[in-house]
Amino acid sequence: MARGTLLVTAPIRASWHVGRVANRRPETPSAVRLELDVSTWPGNHAGSHLDIRLTAPDGYQASRSYSIASSGQSTRVMLVVEELPAGEVSPYLVQQLDEGDQLEVHGPLGRYFVWSPTESDRSPVQLIAGGSGVVPLFAMAMAREYESENADFRLLYSVRTPEDVFFANELASLTQTAVDIVHTRRAPPESSRAPGRLTQGSLGGFVFPASATPRIFLCGPTPFVETIAGWLLQLGHDPTRIRTERFGGIR
Numbered sequence: 258m259a260r261g262t263l264l265v266t267a268p269i270r271a272s273w274h275v276g277r278v279a280n281r282r283p284e285t286p287s288a289v290r291l292e293l294d295v296s297t298w299p300g301n302h303a304g305s306h307l308d309i310r311l312t313a314p315d316g317y318q319a320s321r322s323y324s325i326a327s328s329g330q331s332t333r334v335m336l337v338v339e340e341l342p343a344g345e346v347s348p349y350l351v352q353q354l355d356e357g358d359q360l361e362v363h364g365p366l367g368r369y370f371v372w373s374p375t376e377s378d379r380s381p382v383q384l385i386a387g388g389s390g391v392v393p394l395f396a397m398a399m400a401r402e403y404e405s406e407n408a409d410f411r412l413l414y415s416v417r418t419p420e421d422v423f424f425a426n427e428l429a430s431l432t433q434t435a436v437d438i439v440h441t442r443r444a445p446p447e448s449s450r451a452p453g454r455l456t457q458g459s460l461g462g463f464v465f466p467a468s469a470t471p472r473i474f475l476c477g478p479t480p481f482v483e484t485i486a487g488w489l490l491q492l493g494h495d496p497t498r499i500r501t502e503r504f505g506g507i508r
């Protein structure tokens with residue numbers, strides 16, 4: 258995945274663009290990886306998102322937000338969309354949107370939930386994802402990957418089964434981010450941990466201690482984010498250093 262030739266250092270104004278699906282492939286049995294060519298894209302920081310707007314032939318419109326898995330000044334924008342079977346937009350994006358199709362995107366959005374390699378704060382960065390919440394955190398880990406020296410990175414990724422892991426090959430190849438994958442329903446045979454949700458007691462073993470004053474980026478379904486954020490506070494983490502992004506919905 259290209260980062261583009263330059264880091265994004267200047268403020269970026271969000272606006273509407275037309276994107277063309279350059280590439281699509283299954284990411285998991287229920288998710289698709291989409292690469293969009295957006296010729297007018299101004300670049301984006303790692304962690305930002307965009308809105309997709311679909312318009313039906315009768316003029317009905319629906320918009321949804323999707324995190325951007327890529328970063329930098331490239332005009333190739335990568336998304337991963339998980340299908341919610343009863344959803345309005347995601348089944349269309351996963352099952353029907355095809356290479357060559359065009360769609361409207363608005364962005365990049367989100368100045369708060371981003372990480373830039375140029376930041377002066379070099380304290381550790383803890384990434385915590387539930388399900389598809391890994392997408393913006395993957396962009397941050399990839400941005401960190403291009404740096405020889407920068408903050409220590411750790412990723413904790415809660416996912417149902419091994420087949421549901423997004424970016425499986427890329428995560429296994431990361432050299433600058435320590436990755437822990439916690440399986441909630443079924444773990445791989447070689448796993449030393451029985452499947453099950455994170456608990457208040459187990460969380461501390463997967464994250465930088467509060468004494469290291471990490472910055473924390475936490476993303477996923479709303480109940481996941483709220484539960485983990487509460488436990489982080491009980492572990493003594495500074496609330497001003499915890500940034501959250503909620504995808505909505507149930508888990």
Ligand SMILES: Cc1cc2nc3c(=O)[nH]c(=O)nc-3n(C[C@H](O)[C@H](O)[C@H](O)COP(=O)(O)OP(=O)(O)OC[C@H]3O[C@@H](n4cnc5c(N)ncnc54)[C@H](O)[C@@H]3O)c2cc1C
Nearest residue numbers: 321322323324337338339344345346347392504505506507
């Ligand atoms: C900032 C931001 C970034 C996002 N990034 C991504 C991303 O990278 N990849 C991705 O797949 N999704 C992402 N989402 C979620 C996405 O915007 C949609 O909510 C999702 O695709 C469902 O849309 P839908 O129209 O198919 O379902 P809807 O018709 O909107 O909802 C159907 C039902 O599913 C529930 N629901 C909605 N969202 C979720 C969810 N995430 N998990 C479980 N239940 C849910 C609703 O409560 C409702 O009951 C992001 C959301 C936000 C706010």
